[in-house]
Structure formats: structure tokens, C-alpha cells
Amino acid sequence: MTIPQMVSAAVGVGVLGGSLYSFFRHKTRRFKALFWGAIGAAMIYAGFRPTFIEILGPDSTELRIRLIVALLSFIVLTVTLEMIRVSRMQERYGFLWLATGLLLLAGALFPDLAKAVESMTGISYGVAVLVVIFAFILLMLFHFSVALSLTQHKLAQVARELALAEERLRRVERGSGEPEGKRTA
């Protein structure tokens, strides 16, 4: 057993133990505990059988990229859903992120899909992933510009209404309906 394998196994034991402990003490949610428990178990397993990824297929560049992309899409999906769940992000802004995550996940799960894209466009899997990410980032930036403009427009409206309401309030508090300084010629 090499040192990285031992480290992996040790960290895996820690992570698995921690997730089980916090789950049984009701300190964390089921989903979160399952997620970390799975990671811990995978690390322990990887400590003993470093070639276990070969179960998924022959160890190749494509497989590694698929694993990375799967991890990436998993992160994108969980983070987006979590942000929506705790109301830090509105659903409408989450849609594009979810679509990105799902598309990446589809590409990772179904290599045939990626092969079809490859045969159609002639770009390889790794590049296609980059193209997808880049295109979605552009879309999202565009979306944000639109959303920002809309928000600014609304903000200006609110600010104006507030200023007018405040002026009216000042007039009412002074007890005269007439605005200040309205002099008769």
C-alpha cells in the first residue's frame, strides 16, 4: 500500500465516520450524510483498490474526462438546488444553471451521446464539454445583463416614488397641502 492510498483510506474512514456520527446524532440531513458517506466509502475503497475506476470501463483519457465532468455536473446541480432551497437564488435564475448541469451529466452518463455530437461536429469529447460550458456561461452573462437592466429600471422607479412620497409626507406633517415656497406672483 502506497502512502497516497493510505492517506486516501484514512481520510475516507474519517469522512465516513463523521457523516455516520452526525447523521445518528441528528446533526445533519439524510441527503448530506449519504453524500459524504458515499465519498468516504469511495475513498476507502480507492485506498485498497486504486484501479477500481476500471469497473466503469478501460482507463482512458475519455473516462477520466467523463468522471471529472460527472463530478462537475453533480456539483453544479447540488449547489444550484441547494441555493434555490435556501432561497438564495430565484428559480428563474437557476434554470440555466440546472440546464448546464443536466447537459453535462447527460454527456458523462451516455458516452454514445457524446460520440454522436463528435461525429456530427467533428469536435472531440473534451472540447465539446468546454464548448458547452463556454456557451452556457455566455448565455448566463447575457441573462444577467438583462436581469440587471430590469432591476435597475425598477430600482429607479422605486427611488422616484419614494422621493415623491417622502415629499408628500413632509407636506402633510407640516399640515398644509401646499408645497413649500409656492409664492403668488
Add this chain to the structure above:
Amino acid sequence: MMPPEKTIVLIPVFNEEANLAPLLQEVGEQLPGVPVCIINDCSKDGTAQKLKAAGCAYLNLPCNLGVGGAMQAGFRYALEQGYDYAIRLDGDGQHPPSECAALIERMAQGDVDLVTGSRFLGDGGYTSTIVRQAGIAGLAAFLSWACRQKITDPTSGFQMVNRPAMTYFSYCYPLDYPEPEALALLSRQGYRFAEVPAKFRERQGGKSSIRRWGTVFYMFKVCVALFVDRCRAVDPRFDRRHMEASA
């Protein structure tokens, strides 16, 4: 010449603490009895405190919107209060209230909705940096073409508007650097406007809100806006021709 009844002077200010009192005094002398509304575009100096003692109506915007946003608030106020005409003076004292007479006279002829005081008509003797003057000249040429009407001073904010134009502006007015685009929008909606010669002063104190790089950005922003506005559909609710037909 005295302005017609129901005229209000709108003064957008941003960090004009020092200019405020002299300007108000001058307005009081030159346009006696005309109510004033100051729109404080979230100044960071003591303008808000000075306003409390100014003895005229004022609006305090809770965040900085730019001169266009401030003016729109002013137009909303003027409409709500039932004014028929609004004269805009800039808070830096560039627009001498004594020059308002020319605007009022032109407006009294009744054939236009907006009158602009132009620095370049007559012997204004206005000087500025070369970049800015070239920018203004280019803009004037472009805007004159877009409006099919000779415009000599597209960036002048020294204006008098009547109620129909105010109504439109209270609905639609660009947020920053609004003057050229406002003219283009007006012309697109079928409003009429004219220029009269006016002498401007150097700013009395404080700093201009447009800096050197601002000039380039200004030109770019305005050109894009002018171009896009030409492609926009005429809003039938505020179509001047339609308003006249229904009136």
C-alpha cells in the same frame, strides 16, 4: 418676460452644496413668484441639510439615479402638482436664470413642446476642451440628421417643456446623459421642439459630473441609444399626433 402661470423650475442637484443658495436667490430675483423644486440626486455632501432650510419644495432620491432619473422624478412631481410648464436649470449655475426669458418667449408662441437654450446659436462665446467640442459637434450632426431638424446644442440641459412633453418624459426618460436621446425620442413621438440662443456661464463651483473618459463613454452610449431608438416602435399612447387628434 414672466413665465405663464403654473410654471415650475426644476433643479437637479448632485453635490452642489456651495451653489445652491446663490442659485436659489438668483432664481427668486429673476423669476419672482415661480415655485422651485430641487431634486437632490443622493448628494454625498451637505446638500440635503441645506435643502431643509432652502424654503422650497425638494425631492430627496434615496439612491443616485443620474441626472435623467432625477429629472424624471421632477417631471412626475410637476405633473402631480398640476403644473403646465417646467423649466430645468442645472444645479451648478451654468444656466443663468436671466436667460429663461428667451425660453419662455419661444414657448409662448405655442407651436413647440420643448425649447432648448443653445450655447452655439448667436454669440454664445462658449469654449470647452477640444475633445468635448468635437464630440458635441459630431453628436449635433448625427442628431440633426436623426430628427430631420437642425440642432446646434444636443447636450444642453437648459430646457423648458410643456405638459404633453412632461407627460411623455415622466413615462420614458433616459437615466444618464439624457438630453440628446430625449430630443430623439421626442422627435420620434412627433413632438416639436426649437432652440433659442442662450448664454451659459462657467460652473460656479464644484466639479462637473462628466470627466475625461466620461466624454468618450458619453458619446458611445448616446450614439448606441440614438441608433436603437430609431429602430423602436412609436409608442401610440404618447404619440403627439394622436394626442392632438383626440384633444
